[in-house]
Amino acid sequence: MSQPSSDDTLERLADVIAQRRGGDPDKSYVARLFHKGRDSILKKVGEEATELVIAAKGGERQQVVYEAADLWFHALIALADAGVRPAEVLAELRRREGLSGLEEFAARKAQAREAGEP
Numbered sequence: 001m002s003q004p005s006s007d008d009t010l011e012r013l014a015d016v017i018a019q020r021r022g023g024d025p026d027k028s029y030v031a032r033l034f035h036k037g038r039d040s041i042l043k044k045v046g047e048e049a050t051e052l053v054i055a056a057k058g059g060e061r062q063q064v065v066y067e068a069a070d071l072w073f074h075a076l077i078a079l080a081d082a083g084v085r086p087a088e089v090l091a092e093l094r095r096r097e098g099l100s101g102l103e104e105f106a107a108r109k110a111q112a113r114e115a116g117e118p
């Protein structure tokens with residue numbers, strides 16, 4: 001049996017997060033975080049990013065998976081707070097597919113030079 005795609009997982013999780021918004025903070029972690037407000041959500045994203053960095057430095061594979069899941073989960077809450085769906089982020093990544101990061105950087109630099117920016 002084939003596994004559902006990761007795109008479905010992010011969309012389904014985003015649906016659950018949207019449903020929890022405005023829910024009882026005593027019954028739902030997501031509701032509690034929304035209740036605490038944007039600063040708390042963004043602080044959590046920063047903490048989870050740092051935890052992923054530490055795990056990746058440590059090099060323990062499974063720990064990296066756990067911390068990346070924590071980061072993606074909290075990033076989805078931040079996206080919901082900003083009114084952005086995962087599909088929009090995935091579409092942006094798809095748009096960048098095949099576009100070399102180095103070429104994009106060089107084009108941006110050239111544009112800035114033409115515009116007389118330092």
Ligand SMILES: N=c1c2ncn([C@@H]3O[C@H](COP(=O)(O)OP(=O)(O)OP(=O)(O)O)[C@@H](O)[C@H]3O)c2ncn1[C@@H]1O[C@H](COP(=O)(O)O)[C@@H](O)[C@H]1O
Nearest residue numbers: 013016017020027028029030031032044047069070073074
């Ligand atoms: N994927 C997750 C998920 N990942 C991590 N977490 C929680 O995120 C919290 C923060 O993680 P930390 O490592 O920072 O742990 P902590 O020490 O408890 O946090 P702090 O006290 O330091 O703030 C933990 O309580 C985790 O349980 C999650 N909580 C919920 N989900 C998903 O969200 C759905 C809705 O959850 P509820 O809103 O709780 O119903 C669930 O069914 C899951 O699918």
